[in-house]
Amino acid sequence: MWNPLSWVMEAAAFVAIILSNGQGAPPDWEDFCGIILLLFINSTIGFYEEHNAGNAVKALMDALAPRAKVRRDGEWKEIESSILVPGDMISFKIGDVVPADSRLIEAINVSIDQAALTGESLPVNKKPGDQCFSGSTCKQGEAEAVVIATGPNTFFGRAASLVGQDDDTTGHLQKILAQIGTFCLVTIGIFVIAEIFVLYAGFRFQYRRGLNDILVLLIGGIPIAMPTVLSVTLAVGATQLAKYKAIVTRITAIEELAGVTILCSDKTGTLTTNKLTIDRTTIQTFSHFNLDEVILLAAYASRTENQDAIDMAVVQALGDTALARQGIKLLDFKPFNPVDKRTEITYLEESTGRLKRVTKGMTGIIIELCTRNKTEEIEDRLEKEVEEFAQRGLRALAVAYEELEGDDPAEEGNGFELIGLLAIFDPPRDDTKQTIDDALALGVKVKMVTGDQLAIAKETGRRLGLGDHMYPAKVLKEGPAPDSRYRTLDEIILDADGFAGVFPEHKYEIVKRLQALGHLVAMTGDGANDAPALSRANVGIAVEGATDAARGAADIVLTEPGLSTIVHAIRQSRIIFQRMRNYAIYACAVTIRIVVSFAVLAFTYKFDFPPFMILVIALLNDGTIMTLSLDRVLPSNEPDAWDLVEIFSYAIAYGIYLTGSTVALVVIIVETTFFTRKFGVHLSNTSPSGRVDRNDPQLHMITYLQVAIISQALIFVTRSHGFFFTERPSVALLLAFCVAQLVSSIIAAFGDWGFTQIHSISGGWIGIVWVWNIVWFVPLDWIKFGMKATVIRHLRERRMKKAQHALKLERTTSRVASINESLYANRTNFISRAIHRANKLGFKSKVRVNQQELSRITSIQAASTGQTLQRNPSRVAGPISEKTAGPST
16 A cells, blocks of 8 residues: 555545534544455555565575484484584585585595586586586586585685665566656645645635545545556466466566667576587597497497486487397496596497497597508598587597407407597577567577587577677676677677586676666576575576576466477566556546546536546456456567556546546536437426526536546557457457446436435436437547647657667677588478467567568578688677777677
8 A cells, every 4th residue: 555556545535534524524434444445455466566585585495415324423413404504524426415515525426416506508517626506506427625615605605695685675667657657646735736726715615615625636636557467468468477487476576677789698597508518510430430320339339327417318219228239248447437437338249249349538538549441531630520519519529449459358359440439518498589570570689698618609699599699708798808899798698608617606796787777677597596696686586497496586487398388478577567457557547537637627617526436437447457358469570668648648638638538528518508408308407598507417417427536537549559340359348348338327327326516317318428428538539649740759769869969789690700601501391380370379460560670580591601600700780989999890
């Protein structure tokens, strides 16, 4: 109840129950009860808004290992990890969660998975002296370490402390509602002050009579149901998103998603599967063995049980993992270790009865073993291929083979022969490429923000069509170089396709700076390292399989793999936004029309309209407008934004016009006998001379019916972009309107409530009011078109001029040289999927992609990209301004 929209209604309730108590009359209980009812309906729904920052911190802390093995008083014991202190000696083994930031003292074949913390897609091998982060998982080996940081001082703890540090505690929608409420409040305040002076100082009204006129403005002017209507609209949207397996944990995030201009996404586990894969299209062979035989032999040299990530990737590349041991008898296996940096298997081939040996591992180690085909030519080729893999962020894995002459598996073979080079990478999810293309078509720029290596980030960006204009995290600290074409760090962040090697603080800072530049930012992620940025973003989206920390910090949680739901969510949010914008224009217009109408009538005719009938109008309006949450609207193809100046301009135009319809009707009835002469209708308190009582109860009823009908009919104009009859409303809205008008007409025909100062009117008057409203309704569309052609056009042109001086958000092309077309050859694999999935999304003709963007994803463009980059290894970047343009780099 603490917002400008409610303050006015609370003031009206105060006036009705306390200030209205005087001059021998009881308090205005009827109006008081009606106002309180509206207030509680509004505030009850608002009560359900969730606040997740505290939950996110708790989830982060709960993810820490609950117990730790520590050496104290000369013996090993298990204690609560929360009571560890720096200096403690701890130990952990495979499967354990590291309980605190620590430095290794002893390490036996230790491999640590810290993807949820740093975003690195591969487990990291650790040796004595290396640091292990709290919350990471030991994937291999055993270790002893000394604790160097605990609690909030750990890498994990610093990420937790960032969640909830957002000083922007007021949501975007709440700010918009406050501004709309302020507009209504100022409008009401101006006319209330005017009434106080005119009615009391000018007309010498009695105390109680003047308060009723003020109550009319307070009750009728404020759109008290606005938060309720918008909340219902958002709740319906959340239900619709649930059909796409997206759980909305903060309902107002749906409105903010409609205006998102930049989508920042983590890579590992979000854009990619976080499962290492062999890229079959890049496998190089160095002997008579073909591609499938190289993979099979590499699978022989891999563990089939208790696998590390690389062995699992190699075995799964077979398709059928049973093939890794089919047809052979294992005689000896040497697992990977940090010294040899390779695995080796000696086996008996059952079909031939011969002993054979295969090894795979680090290229430099493997080539030294290859005595049979180790030539200068082979070494040069291998070095060249490994270098290209490294530039693309692919991990190279060499495979060698030899045969044994005798029957002793321990004897030397006839010499290893290099047979193949495998490329290992974390592949994009199947739907990621299509999702990014759909987001771009909807006007949303996508940026990758990952903790992985820069080369890996660039390769992923190339595969997904994001571009590879990416920077390492150090740029965020050091800013642009002296010879850079960028003047500020903000310009770099805005222009970049992504950042690599970032920590949670960096992700948080990137989102914060983009917001400071005026963009609404969405952030996707799955790990604890993403939680601070998810919390800071306007819309945080946790993908399927995300950690508790990420889900707790996010506003939308996806429960199915992939990112395609995000496109559905953006489209649905824009539909919801259009509904809310339509209602905002309507609500502000009704405020203007009621406040101005009854103030003008009070000033000219001392018109004392009963406040209770304003409450009836408000209840009928609110019941009808609730159905806007199901209305049929078309989503925008560009990010939506609240342009309050446009909304207020439309509202003032509609409000003044509708004021004219009401005042003109009253003037004709009071000042002329037109309706009596033409239609034979009369008012009960008409004098023999034909003079009408300006506060005739039937005149009040006529005014009530006219205001009720045409005010609700306005929604059909505000909801459409063209003529109101060209965009069919929902059945619910149409039925609700008809029911409300039927109720209004029945009240007009039979209502005779003494305390309201109204009296029923004849069917002739009801027909006159209906025809009058229809005549005045028709030009409303032309007012809309006239506003678009004049005032709205001028406002948009002025806004565009201002935008020209701001930093521009443009899609950038690749800035990394490519020596052949193979970098982009895989893009043709996405074309068939792109066409197939686009047909499933249901956009049909509603989403339009310009020809330049279409050609970007065609096979012709994919084939020519490598040649173009080879001819022009650097992008000739357009300068930000002619004065600051630097040389192309």
